[in-house]
Amino acid sequence: MPPLELDGLTKYYGDVRGVEDLTFDVESGEVFGFLGPNGAGKTTAIRTLMGFQSPTAGTASVLGAELTDADALRRARANVGYLPSEPSFDDHVTGRRILDYHGALRGDERSAELLELFDPPLDRDVGEYSRGNRQMLAIVIAFMHDPDLLVMDEPTTGLDPLKQAQFHRFVRDERDRGTTFFFSSHVLSEVRKVCDRVGIIRDGRLAALEDVESLLERSGKTVRVHAAETLAADDVTLAAAHDVAVTETAAETADGAATVSFTYTGSYDALLEWLRGYDLLDLTIEEAPLEAVFMRFYDGGLDDGASDGGEPSDRGENDEALSGEGPSDERPVESGDV
Numbered sequence: 543m544p545p546l547e548l549d550g551l552t553k554y555y556g557d558v559r560g561v562e563d564l565t566f567d568v569e570s571g572e573v574f575g576f577l578g579p580n581g582a583g584k585t586t587a588i589r590t591l592m593g594f595q596s597p598t599a600g601t602a603s604v605l606g607a608e609l610t611d612a613d614a615l616r617r618a619r620a621n622v623g624y625l626p627s628e629p630s631f632d633d634h635v636t637g638r639r640i641l642d643y644h645g646a647l648r649g650d651e652r653s654a655e656l657l658e659l660f661d662p663p664l665d666r667d668v669g670e671y672s673r674g675n676r677q678m679l680a681i682v683i684a685f686m687h688d689p690d691l692l693v694m695d696e697p698t699t700g701l702d703p704l705k706q707a708q709f710h711r712f713v714r715d716e717r718d719r720g721t722t723f724f725f726s727s728h729v730l731s732e733v734r735k736v737c738d739r740v741g742i743i744r745d746g747r748l749a750a751l752e753d754v755e756s757l758l759e760r761s762g763k764t765v766r767v768h769a770a771e772t773l774a775a776d777d778v779t780l781a782a783a784h785d786v787a788v789t790e791t792a793a794e795t796a797d798g799a800a801t802v803s804f805t806y807t808g809s810y811d812a813l814l815e816w817l818r819g820y821d822l823l824d825l826t827i828e829e830a831p832l833e834a835v836f837m838r839f840y841d842g843g844l845d846d847g848a849s850d851g852g853e854p855s856d857r858g859e860n861d862e863a864l865s866g867e868g869p870s871d872e873r874p875v876e877s878g879d880v
């Protein structure tokens with residue numbers, strides 16, 4: 543049985559859609575990245591899966607426990623590591639006491655090893671911690687009982703680049719030990735480095751579910767064409783050309799020729815045939831950044847039918863606090879809280 547199974551999972555906050563009809567599995571031993579623009583529903587899905595709020599419709603199971611079965615879910619959660627998006631602790635106690643507390647609650651099999659990689663100043667009050675130190679403490683807490691499943695909401699928030707790299711290495715090593723990961727992220731380089739599969743969520747609905755490898759294939763090539771003829775965006779008649787733009791107008795270049803750029807996901811033959819119609823002065827074809835394909839998903843350009851095609855949400859920065867406070871069916875205690 544897959545460690546995470548979502549079956550039509552839906553959560554509304556009154557009239558506000560959090561997530562709608564999410565159906566997918568996270569397989570054992572995979573690193574699954576859950577991606578989407580601000581306000582898409584990532585935190586809502588994670589908090590619902592953790593049992594902090596009840597679904598409005600649909601269901602899910604976590605390590606075999608149905609969300610509706612509170613006792614089974616509590617037992618299953620003993621084997622889940624959870625990293626909230628904004629780890630909150632009692633500011634007046636030391637990191638060490640917080641670790642001791644969690645160790646007593648769920649066991650401590652690995653904190654010594656983890657603290658060699660992620661090393662918050664344990665003898666200081668957490669209230670004095672930097673954002674990165676809070677995050678490191680939360681990471682140690684999430685992993686210290688050696689769970690089989692990790693559910694993490696933007697786990698590298700606040701970490702410096704070295705610690706981020708260390709975290710990515712750690713996740714890969716853990717995956718090789720058979721641990722399953724489900725985590726939300728905005729960081730595309732992170733996805734490329736550690737994820738096996740991604741789910742992309744937009745306006746609360748699943749817009750895509752893909753192997754990272756095939757996603758990278760689909761991200762295509764960036765093509766830049768600098769031709770003697772005056773090239774306009776409309777001249778790029780290739781069906782598999784996306785995001786066509788004149789990146790240099792004729793007036794901007796020394797040779798008086800424009801440059802047109804686009805992302806290309808079609809065959810080389812079709813591209814070469816189109817290019818043959820032009821007197822090329824320069825041509826570059828390179829790997830498209832992963833960002834390009836994500837932007838197309840996010841904007842709805844690669845809609846595969848799963849999405850309603852709405853606009854990306856304009857949710858603001860303060861909303862994280864909103865999801866932390868939650869509506870009346872919220873259960874107040876998260877594993878990051880003491």
Ligand SMILES: Nc1ncnc2c1ncn2[C@@H]1O[C@H](COP(=O)(O)OP(=O)(O)OP(=O)(O)O)[C@@H](O)[C@H]1O
Binds near residue numbers: 555559581861865869
């Ligand atoms: N506690 C809440 N009460 C009311 N509406 C909420 C609550 N939490 C989230 N929402 C709304 O649900 C939708 C999804 O929000 P959610 O926090 O799940 O998105 P997200 O993908 O995690 O965003 P971000 O990337 O900005 O963290 C948004 O419209 C948001 O305003």
